[in-house]
Amino acid sequence: MSVRVRYAPSPTGLQHIGGVRTALFNYFYAKAQGGDFLLRVEDTDRERYSEESLDDLYQTLNWLDVKWDEGPIVGGPYGPYIQSERFELYQKYAKMLVEKDMAYYCYCTPERLERVRKEQKESKSSVQGYDRHCSNLTKEQRDELEKQGIKPVIRLRVPLEGKTTFHDVLMGDITRKNKDVSPDPVLLKSDGFPTYHLANVVDDHLMGITHIMRAQEWIPSGPLHILLYKAFGWEPPVYCHLPMVMGKDGQKLSKRHGSTSVKDFREKGYLPEALMNYVTLVGWSYDDKSEFFSKEELEKIFDITKIHKAPGVFDYKKLDWFNGQYIRKLSDQELKEKVLPYLVKEGFVDEPITKEQDDILNKLIPCVKPRLKVLSDIVALSKFLFTEPEVAEKEMFVAKKMDLASSTTALIKAYDILKSGLDSDKPFEEIESEICDVAKEMEVKVNAVFTPLRVALTSSTVSLPMNDTVTLLGKEKCYKRIERAIEMLKGEI
Ligand code: ZN
Numbered sequence: 001m002s003v004r005v006r007y008a009p010s011p012t013g014l015q016h017i018g019g020v021r022t023a024l025f026n027y028f029y030a031k032a033q034g035g036d037f038l039l040r041v042e043d044t045d046r047e048r049y050s051e052e053s054l055d056d057l058y059q060t061l062n063w064l065d066v067k068w069d070e071g072p073i074v075g076g077p078y079g080p081y082i083q084s085e086r087f088e089l090y091q092k093y094a095k096m097l098v099e100k101d102m103a104y105y106c107y108c109t110p111e112r113l114e115r116v117r118k119e120q121k122e123s124k125s126s127v128q129g130y131d132r133h134c135s136n137l138t139k140e141q142r143d144e145l146e147k148q149g150i151k152p153v154i155r156l157r158v159p160l161e162g163k164t165t166f167h168d169v170l171m172g173d174i175t176r177k178n179k180d181v182s183p184d185p186v187l188l189k190s191d192g193f194p195t196y197h198l199a200n201v202v203d204d205h206l207m208g209i210t211h212i213m214r215a216q217e218w219i220p221s222g223p224l225h226i227l228l229y230k231a232f233g234w235e236p237p238v239y240c241h242l243p244m245v246m247g248k249d250g251q252k253l254s255k256r257h258g259s260t261s262v263k264d265f266r267e268k269g270y271l272p273e274a275l276m277n278y279v280t281l282v283g284w285s286y287d288d289k290s291e292f293f294s295k296e297e298l299e300k301i302f303d304i305t306k307i308h309k310a311p312g313v314f315d316y317k318k319l320d321w322f323n324g325q326y327i328r329k330l331s332d333q334e335l336k337e338k339v340l341p342y343l344v345k346e347g348f349v350d351e352p353i354t355k356e357q358d359d360i361l362n363k364l365i366p367c368v369k370p371r372l373k374v375l376s377d378i379v380a381l382s383k384f385l386f387t388e389p390e391v392a393e394k395e396m397f398v399a400k401k402m403d404l405a406s407s408t409t410a411l412i413k414a415y416d417i418l419k420s421g422l423d424s425d426k427p428f429e430e431i432e433s434e435i436c437d438v439a440k441e442m443e444v445k446v447n448a449v450f451t452p453l454r455v456a457l458t459s460s461t462v463s464l465p466m467n468d469t470v471t472l473l474g475k476e477k478c479y480k481r482i483e484r485a486i487e488m489l490k491g492e493i
Contacts, residue, residue, distance in 0.1 A: 003035025004210045007068075008200065010042045011053035014261035015060040017253060017314055018215060018245045021279045025242060026213050027066050028280065028302030038207060039071030041082040044199050060262045064272050065295065070207075078207040083199050090194035093202045093232070094154045094187050102231035103187060105152035106134040107145040129183040130155070151190040156197075156228065158184050164223040169240040170309055176223040185224065197221065201228045209237050213304070216241045240304055243283045244311040253314050269342065269375025270319070274326035278319045283312030292325070320373045327372050332365045339365075339378040346379050348386035360385060360472070367468040384458035385472055391488045392459040399451040402444065408489040411452035413438045415482045418453070422475050428467045456485035 007023040009015070030037035039061070043049050061068070070076025080086055097103035108130075116131050135157065137145075145152070158181050165175040187198040194202075204212065219241050229236040247257035259265060265275055277293055284307050286293070293301075327335065340361075343349045349357040368381050383389065398407045414435045421431035435453070439446045454463050457478060463469055470478055 001210060003030055003033040004038065004208050005030050005035065005213060006038035006040050006204070006207065006209050008040040008042050008203075008214070009057055010045060010048070011050060011057055012045060012048035013050075013053055014056050014263050016260040016262065017279060017282075018260075020060060020064070020262055020275075021245060021282055021312075022214060022242060023061065023066060024064075024276060024280050024298075025284070025302070025307070027068075028298045029211070029213065029304055030069075031299035032302045035210070036069040037066075038076070038078075038209070039068035039081060040203060040207070041072055041084075042196065042199065043082060043084045044194055044196060046084070046193070056261075056263060060266075063262070063266055064276055083194075083203065086199070086203070087192060087194070089206070090199055090202055091188060091192055094194070094198060097156070097187070097231055098154060100231070101157070103154050103156050104135055104184075105137070105142060106130075106155045106184075106186075107137075107142075107150045107152045108133055109150075127183070130185075132184055135184065153186045153190050154188040155184040156187050156224075156231065158182070158224075158227060164226050166222045166226045166236070166239060168219070168222070169238060169304060170243070170307060171219070171241060174219065174222055178223075178227070181223050181227065187228075197224060197228065201225050201232075204237060205229070205232070205234045211238045211240060211304075213240045213242055216244055240307065243308055245282055245314050246311045248313055248315055257314075258316050267376075269338075269372075269377070270323050271326045271338075271375075274323040275319070277326075278322045279314075282314050283308045283310075291322075324373050327375070328369060330369075332362070332369070335369055336361055336365050339368075339372075339375050342376050342378050343382070343386070346383075346386075348379075348382065357386075363472055367464050367472065371464070380460065380462050381464060384460060384463065384469070389459035391485055392455045394489060394492050396455045396459075396461060397452040397485070397489060399445070399448040402448045402451075404489065405493050406442070406444070407448070407452045408486065408493060410438060410442060410444070410449040411456060411482070411489065412486055413442075414449050414453045415486065418470070418482075419479060422470070422478075428470070432466065452485070452489075453482070456482045 005026040007026050009019055009023075027037045029035075041054065041057070043054070058073070068074060070078065071081045075081075094103060098105065112133075113130070116133075119125075120128055134152075134155075159178045161178060163175055163177045164181065165173050167173050185197060186195050188194055222239065222241075226236055245253045247253050249257075251257075253260060259268070262275070266272075273295065276295060276298075277291075280293065280298055280302075281291065284302075286301060286306065330338070340349070340353070343361075344351045349361070353361070364382055364385065368378060371381065372378060394404060397411070398404055402410070417434045417438065418431060421428075421434065435449055436446050439449045442449070450466065451461075454466065454469070455461065457463075457469050457473060464472070473481075
């Protein structure tokens with residue numbers, strides 16, 4: 001039997017790291033097994049649904065170049081793949097269970113349910129949840145309630161006796177006493193909408209899903225789903241609940257740790273290849289050493305048995321490192337194309353780019369390539385080049401253990417050396433070493449001399465190496481900026 005797996009998100013928010021990891025595990029498993037990867041949109045919760053989330057889902061998968069074999073847009077033999085377009089089916093299957101007496105109509109009003117809940121709470125009753133009030137209504141009783149115009153829900157008849165076991169590839173057997181399973185959960189709401197459990201199980205069956213890989217938070221629903229499969233008389237799929245994704249502090253990954261939405265990562269300038277590579281390694285590994293995997297490789301080697309049992313840790317620093325590595329692998333031309341939108345957005349270059357800007361960019365790219373963690377870093381690193389920044393605040397010129405007067409002196413001395421060096425075409429290493437001598441002579445750290453120089457040239461404390469900065473800017477601009485800074489500083493002492 002060929003493998004069929006699915007990613008079944010609910011479009012109630014932006015795609016986040018955990019969700020995307022689930023999608024990738026499913027996708028890679030399908031590809032490695034020569035099977036099919038389905039996308040199914042579980043949009044039964046209309047209150048939390050948002051169009052933006054659905055767009056974000058498509059955009060995210062497209063950005064990662066994860067193509068679904070069946071699903072929305074592309075279609076397939078088991079469509080539609082959007083649950084809100086399948087409502088009639090769920091009604092049909094819910095009624096089927098009623099006919100088999102595996103489910104029943106419940107006419108309880110929300111007020112009654114609330115009253116029961118309160119009573120249970122006050123009496124500290126061991127029975128929690130629905131009290132099965134309507135589980136044995138006669139035909140006459142039902143007709144009477146229908147006559148009153150009450151629209152019923154359909155509830156699953158959970159057995160009172162016995163227990164239910166479901167097998168998970170990673171966790172082994174998970175057994176629950178039936179009396180501990182939620183008493184008779186709603187399958188179909190009174191407005192005809194299915195609940196998650198019904199729609200999810202019916203669709204997985206009808207779509208021929210063979211393996212379910214989903215977040216571990218769904219484990220508690222496992223026994224209930226098995227009971228549903230049994231009630232229908234269907235064979236359940238293989239389950240593989242994925243270990244949690246945590247932050248470094250051992251807590252479930254959330255906004256507290258930083259960005260979690262893929263959209264944020266995309267906008268900051270993470271490369272899809274890097275994110276995909278790193279996210280796949282959160283809770284999975286091929287062996288103890290290999291770290292770099294292309295999408296094509298993962299499509300061949302991904303193996304469900306190598307998913308870890310322990311939670312995976314999402315380390316932002318590690319992702320940055322991966323991203324840097326992937327950036328360094330780009331050709332200058334590729335990197336130029338990728339950073340261009342960031343420069344256009346800042347107004348640093350025109351669209352279309354002018355010849356002059358393009359020339360600057362061609363020189364800039366090799367200088368920034370070893371330093372970028374994310375593409376958007378280009379903005380801070382190149383601002384000095386594309387704009388004429390204001391002279392920096394005086395405090396910025398002053399390195400640790402220095403004051404304004406000594407920093408000004410250091411800058412004046414460094415400027416003399418730089419200017420005469422550049423004017424006589426001295427190799428830059430020599431100029432630099434002479435500037436280092438200034439530090440020695442003043443009995444201060446090297447940084448104390450280079451800081452005012454760097455700030456004078458770039459008005460920023462993040463910058464490229466001095467050599468690159470000077471070359472990119474050109475002699476004349478350098479002189480002008482340093483003179484401007486000296487003048488300002490002198491006025492402040
Ligand atoms: Zn009821």
